[in-house]
Amino acid sequence: MALVKPFKAIRPTKDKVSFVASRSYEEYPKDELKSVLKYNPFSFLHIINPGFKFDKSITGKERFRLVHNRYLEFLEEHIFQKDDQACFYLYQIGKGDFKSLGFFCACSVADYRKDVIKKHEDTIQHRERLFADYLHTVGFNAEPVLMTYTDNDFIHTIFQQEVQKQPEYAFSTTDRVSHKLWKISDKKTIKSLEAAFAQMDALYIADGHHRSASSNLLAKKMEGQNKAHTGKEAYNFFMAYLIPESQIKIYEFNRMVKDLNGHTKKEFLIKLDEHFRIEKREDGLYKPTKKHHFSMYLEGEFYSLYLRRTNYTFTNALSKLDTQILFKTILEPILGITDLRNDKRISYGYGKHNLIKMKDCVDEGKFAVGFSLVPITIEEIKSIADAGLVMPPKSTYIEPKLRSGLAIYEL
Incomplete structure (x- = not known):
């Protein structure tokens, strides 16, 4: 049983929304970030x-306090407005x-604790604490958690009826992405979606x-400090963006390693032969198209690697994952990489064009070998999530990537 709730969003005014909405902070190159900050006050x-x-x-807590102050300024200057009734958006x-x-x-931290909200990645405790402190100080949540649900005809029908109406926002950004937002404020429709x-x-x-x-960590902290805790307070929920499974797009992350861990090319290929059938490709760029097939670029040549099932046993959902197969058969035992998150090698x-970038990086000597996956x-x-397992880091790059500032959840 999944709990979803409407909320009173803080949102940009219609005339400024296209100026307010931004990509994730980390996505901006330094020059572009400086230009946006200099020429776009909104x-x-x-x-x-x-x-x-x-x-x-x-940095640190001083930055958190100033983030809160800038947020208040956007409200005071009427760049932001607060809706007077709880809505879905x-x-x-x-x-x-x-x-x-x-x-x-708004989704429930109780659902997160009960594993109604399923996870497939590990988190780092110090990052959890840091962001919980950030949320506590700034008092708002502007970065929704992207979650999926099984495609549902009833929900789809409601959404298709809503998009026939005039949108609250309709604009495009300079990266040629279109954005439309509708408020769902009708109480009957809200109850139907909740049900x-x-x-x-x-x-x-x-x-x-x-x-x-x-958000879960913050809720525990706030609950401990609130003697009148009821479970209905804003801190018991966090902002999410929910989409049906069919509308999520998943890309692969390629892997590039700086050296062969002391092996020569011939020694490396011989070690690979234990788990893979190896074929040199003569047809230019090679990208795999099937599960358990890999592309490898080494010393100016592409190879296809086909997993030998006789030497590798599938024991659970994680063992069948290509990123895990690559880790367990090549990266860890042959190339000596045990920490996929922190190893600098x-x-x-x-x-879209990362196979070419991978080839260029190897050709330029920045890396010794590159691997491409499906x-x-x-x-x-x-x-993976249903089994309570965890994927290796950088297993998925997922779209859509949402804009910050379109809807804000106050804690």
Whole structure:
């Protein structure tokens, strides 16, 4: 039984929404970030980068306090407004022929604790604590957790009826992404959606494991400090964006390693032969198209690696995952990489043209070898989550990537 709730969002005014909405802070190259901050006074980046106002780099709790102050300024200057009734917010994001239609809502930390909200990634405790402190100080949540649910005809019909109405927002951003948002305020429709999700056994986190874990940590802290705790307080929930499984797009992360761990090319290929049937490709760029097949680029040549099932046993959902197979058969035993998150010898890449980038990096001597995989499927993610297992880091790059500042949940 999944609990979803409407909430009174803090949102940009219609005339400023296209200026406010920003990509994730980490996605901006330094020059672009500086330009946006200099020439766009309405960008949400001013809130999360408050030191720009003082021409100073500010970190830690001082930054958190200033983020809160910039947020208050956006409210005082009527860049932001607060809705007077709790709503669901239907949001469509699209680029080219790819569109996702989901909705902003408040999800329950109780569901997170009861594993109704399913996870497939490990979190790092110090990052959980840091973001929980951040949320406590700034008093709002502007980064929704991206979650998926099984496609549902009833919910789909409601959404299709809503998108026939005039949207609250309709704008495009400079990266050619279109954005539309509708308020769902009708109480009957809200109750229908709540009831539909109450019949679901699970929701699956696609992106935002640290954000959800930090919200849970904050809720525990606030509950301990509140003698009148009821479970209905805002801190018992966190903002999420829910989309049906069919509208999520999953890309692979390639792996590149800086050296062969002391092996020559011939020695390395011989060791690979234990678990893989190896074929040199003569047809240029080679990208795998099947599970348990890998592309490898080494010393100017592409190879296809086909897993030998006779020497590798599938024991659970994790063991069948290509990122885990690569780790257990090559990265750890042959190349000596045991910590996929922190080892400086390994790097990751994603994107439409990343196979070419991987080849270029190896050709330029930045890395010795590169591996390309096929994308993980939503079914594999669910199998891992249902079994309570954890994927290797950088197993998925997931879209849609949401804009910050479109809807804000106050704690």
